[in-house]
Amino acid sequence: MIRTLLRVLGHEYATPMRRTLAMMTATAAVEGVLYALLVPILRALFGRTPADAWPWLIAFAAAVAVYAVLRYISDLSGMRVGTTMLRGMYHRLGDHLARLPIGWYTDRRVGDVSVMASRGLLAALGVMAHLLAPFISALVTPLTIVAVMLVLDWRLGLASLVAVPIVVVTQVRTARSMATVDAQRHDRDHEAAARVIEYLQAQPVLRAGGRTRERFGLLDDSLQHVERTSRRQTLSMLPGAVGLTLTVQAIFTVLLALGTYLALGGNIGAAEVLTILVLAARCADPLLSLSDIGAKLRGARSELDRLDTVLRTEPLPEPDEPIRPERHDVEFDAVTFRYGDRTVAENVSLSVPEGQRIAVVGPSGAGKSTLLQLLARFHDVDAGAVRVGGVDVRAIDTEVLMARIAIVFQDVYLFHGTIEENVRLGRPDASDAEVRAAATAARLDEVIERLPGGWAADVGEGGALLSGGERQRVSIARALLKDAPMVLLDEVTSALDPLNEAAVHEGIERLMAGRTVVMVAHRMRTVRRADRVALLDRGRIIAEGSHDELLSRGGTYADFWNVSTTPVAGDVG
Structure with a gap:
């Protein structure tokens, strides 16, 4: 998706985008490390001298301050880059549309471009301002926490690592199953909007024919198509959302059972078990949000693909050495x-x-x-x-x-x-x-x-x-x-x-x-x-x-x- 976004926007935005992505990734990693500090804090609190937790609490507070600053900077950077790209994208799209041949502008394309230039651009470029930060956080923070678990106890870390390929496969399969339905939903929405406009424009004809109380069949049919497509879209999302939830809950249950077993066997302390469960619980929230974020990203990706298609449309070639006609026959x-x-x-x-x-x-x-x-x-x-x-x-x-x-x-x-x-x-x-x-x-x-x-x-x-x-x-x-x-x-x-x-x-x-x-x-x-x-x-x-x-x-x-x-x-x- 990032490659598509850069191709649509142009290479002049590559550097600020990569800088923003790096800042967001660093912020998410710091958030994961922040939770790792819970290990020495809980060890000290459950140990013989709870006062030993004070240095770690101070370090935790400092880490929270650093994280807050990084989060502010990364969010602000994402917002600034997003608004700058939006302004630049309007100019780029406008310049490109002005160069396309007039014959390219069919009624259908004019409607598509109208939607694309308003809602489509906002959805596509809202990725930088609103979606990338939570998406990166939902990926990087759990991975950082898993790394901490591996250092803390390789058995519990390995058990949590099993969730990674399952989550990836679930998300990929959901995205693939949703791609066709999303395209159908876009087409049906476009058709329904056209039928609504047609119905409004046809009011003089319908009233002159005494049909004001009758249903408008074409509009009804298009709205029913939208309803059926929406139902298929919801049903297509369910396996991914339910599968992701079950995976996260199953891994948490496995960690709970494994931690209890290790604690009862004396292989690990109660503080470590509690810490791992806290970390695992913290992993669950961003992972569960992936389903919702993924749906929004798919919608943005669809808009980006449509923008990319328009921008890849070649204008009529201009002559390298133009000739000025002297006559007008x-x-x-x-x-x-x-x-x-x-x-x-x-x-x-x-x-x-x-x-x-x-x-x-x-x-x-x-x-x-x-x-x-x-x-x-x-x-x-x-x-x-x-x-x-x-x-x-x-x-x-x-x-x-x-x-x-x-x-x-x-x-x-x-x-x-x-x-x-x-x-x-x-x-x-x-x-x-x-x-x-x-x-x-x-x-x-x-x-x-x-x-x-x-x-x-x-x-x-x-x-x-x-x-x-x-x-x-x-x-x-x-x-x-x-x-x-x-x-x-x-x-x-x-x-x-x-x-x-x-x-x-x-x-x-x-x-x-x-x-x-x-x-x-x-x-x-x-x-x-x-x-x-x-x-x-x-x-x-x-x-x-x-x-x-x-x-x-x-x-x-x-x-x-x-x-x-x-x-x-x-x-x-």
Whole structure:
């Protein structure tokens, strides 16, 4: 576990961690030696001159003072190292997450990282602050006491030493049996949390359907899975906990019987027997605590393993000698991309001259948005190449590439803050006049005028306090302010009302003017603004040309156009 912790944290923390571990081990050993001083004290007290115990009592008091100081220093060191590591780990995890490809962030992973960055990090790095000291004490102190017993009487010491392999085997077997159940419990907890959120989000649908009094089957099932997994987890812990307790009690009974036998035979004094029983009793407490500490350490180990998995995820490689493209034309050259076992794009070849627009159309799941993601290098292609200005995007520094691309997604995410702060993300050093001009071009000024607070209006988490059309206007203003030579549009008007759609279209037209544009079109009428159109189906281009050319040819594109533009029966307006 320590190796995993060091690998997760980085080698810069190795020295302070080893120093803290050494201090904790020394403290635990001193605690064991402290109990060894009970031997001469009890011998003197049970001897002919009890007053001889005073020097040993003074030595015992001094040892207690030394132990108290060492314990304070080791606990303080553990707390300081733990908090320092926590702060460093947040920075390291944040820096690494910022370097991972955008395509890595699936919904599942976003949820996992959210939990990991809060509860997971605290649990993992709480090991140094709260768990290592008692764990080391539970191991080292009994071993030190066993060594004292061996010196005091080899027979009693040997009898107590038998407990060591039994305790080790019990703990190892318990850890192995619990590993699978712990992983299942984590998955079930994650699923149950997702179902609870789903249940809350589904309230409008459930109430509209008159199902508010019915049980939500998916949530019930996931909670039952959690219950069953918790039961298995408890049952898996029982053999280890009971076995450990029985082992400790059995060894104590053996020592008691053996000590009595030796005392009655005159081979050992009553003081030594009493001392050994006191020492054995002192061994029992930390050994019995191993079960509880072990469970907490396993939980921390699981979090560490998940952190380690994320930190071992390789970011997309950066070029050793990056090339800056001089032009802004786009080319997809025999591009193939697979996501898992599914081929999303296969042998796709497209070219967009600088300053022109291409619309990519096709049925849902055809791979349209994937082309935008490959161009922005959210993923790397499996075969072929994506080029900007004749330069493979893999040979362009990521910051340089992203500085030349403005992206407007269909689903807009706004950060919790003011409208102005969200617009300025496009170019933080822009002047107030430039920010206002971008807002006017995107027709965001109309929204700002009617909002209480104006530019200082809070958009809420994710932009929840704004409508979909208002969020899109913020996104377009942000892209206009960035003033990048290339624009990627993932159909931004498909879910807007007519008023907002008209306003957004006007802002999009201003955004596209004079720029190289690749747009994904779900509404076929938007393709009229494109210089060329590519029809994508099942990851392959099956038709390409201008809109009028493709219509005149008939075939798949004409059929797709007719289906997409035919009014649905019962439509009005």
